[in-house]
Amino acid sequence: MSRILLKGGQVVTVDATNTLHAVADILVERGRIAAIAPQIAPPADAEVIDLSGHIVLPGFVDTHRHSWQTGIRGVAADWSLLDYVRGIRMGYARAYRPEDVYISVLVGLLEALDSGITTLCDFCHIMNSPAHADAALAAVRDAGMRTRLHYGFYDVPLSQPAFIDHAARLADAERLVRQFGTTVGLSELGVALTEAKLVSPVETAAEIGFARRHGLPITAHMGTLSTPDAVARLGADGLLGPDILHVHCNFSSDDELKMIRDSGGAVSCTPETELQMAMGFPVIGRLMALGMAPSLGIDIVSDYSGDMFSQMRIGLQVERALRNEPALRAGKMPGSISPGVREGLRFATVNGAAAMNRSSEFGSLGIGKQADIIALRQDGLHFMPPAPAVPAIVLQARASDVDFVMVGGALRKRNGRLIGHDMARLRATMLATQAHLTASLEHRDDAATATSTGRAYASAIEDIVAS
Ligand SMILES: [Zn+2]
DSSP, X not given: OOEEEEEEEEEEOOOTTOOEEEEEEEEEETTXXXXXXXXXXXXXXXXXXXXXXXXXXXXXXXXXEOXXXXXXXXXXXXXXXXHHIIIIIIIIHHHOOHHHHHHHHHHHHHHHXXXXXXXXXXXXXXXXXXXXHHXXXXXXXXXXXXXXXXXXXXXXXXXXXXXXXXXXXXXXXXXXXXXXXXXXXXXXXXXXXXXXXXXXXXXXXXXHHHHHHHTOOEEEEEXXXXXXXXXXXXXXTTOOOTTEEXXXXXXXOHHHHHHHHHHTOEEEEOHHHHHHTTOOSOOHHHHHHTTOXXXXXXXXXXXXXXXXXXHHHHHHHHHHHHHHHHXXXXXXXXXXXXXXXXXXXXXXXXXXXXXXXXXXXXXXXXXXXXXXXXXXXXXXXXXXXXXXXXXXXXXXXXXGGEEEEXXXXXXXXXXXXXXXXXXXXXHHHHHHHHXXXXXXXXXXXSHHHHSHHHHHHHHHHHTTOOO
16 A cells, blocks of 8 residues: 555654644655645545554664674673673674574564664674675565665684685675665665774775775774774875764764764764773763764664663763763752753654764655654553653653554554564574574684784773773
8 A cells, every 4th residue: 555644643753843743644655754734634545544642753763783693682781892892793703604693683673673763774793704794684675674784894703714805805795786786675785894903094995995986885883992093093094974974982082073073974872882881971962062963873782672762861861961960070950951852862863864864864754754653652651641742752661662663654563563574483593593602602712812803803902901
């Protein structure tokens, strides 16, 4: 059916003026929003979906996640960054088979979709062989959400690598582009740069050059303690640009954040990872002070939950705490708090779309925009009585309240259930992968530090760990 009428929801548009409709209908035609009005008469051929009693809003945009780590959910709950590097980037990553990548990416994306995330930048640095890359792309295709699959060139320290050198990795990404093109349904390919300390500047330039030759968007871990000046280095080499989504940036200087701004680039903040793994405070407030729009990423479910409600809440409250600090240190109570919940909602929606250079397409609800729409039910005790809509979304709602999800006009979740996926089969396959990965780590040898990448990574991190 090409027309769908969503009836009677409380509509939070997250548009430029934060328009809120107490009750409105949304007409979807050929995947896009054709009308938003208090009452729309159903066209004769339209499917009508009753969303009365629901809060209707744009789907969330997650600008940074490694969905391949879904297979090792929760293993890093008490891990430091050093534990993470040793245990996952140099540990579990070596045990992934193509089928583990497929089921982990698929379940990771579906988990995101189920919790109202309709667009996700997937930083996929588990490309241990061409078959691994094919598996990731197949999972993206099967998940049915709007995914930007960033091909990661990181050299997982395997004892018997499938790629003989860095150039072979670029050649495999080239193969993927030739074979499938740069867009796959609602999704598209991108590139994830290797961390600056692990490759030479020439190799970084080659990764960026490959992306730009094919018009692929780029993302990269930037400004962490191991390479605090990563942004300045790219700037000095003339490689910054509007096609780069910089992740973390906790140790980037204000001058570097300005360099990102002036290049037209954007930043993804991942509050929970950054706070846990001693990466420094999220740069949300520093970006806002420079007139930039912070976006949010979940990063890893090997640590914590995969929904945007948690990140939005933590990101907002940490920024409030940072702003409260100067007054507290002066022995005063702050007279007001900021940022507000409206800003928090923008971090998770329209700012994410802007970070992907797609705010004209999604991230807010308006005429002509893609119909990426979610609805929250309000029948839980935590909606008794209901809070005002935006505070409810940002500070009260839970992932389990997401009752309805539409991506590009296609129904993906209705009446609280994802459409078109066999949960029992997914669970069984995921359990088999988890068992394989767990067993592999228990029997791991020291091959990680026997390879040049493994040694480089180990020394890059271990050099800066406090005793
Ligand atoms: Zn990351």
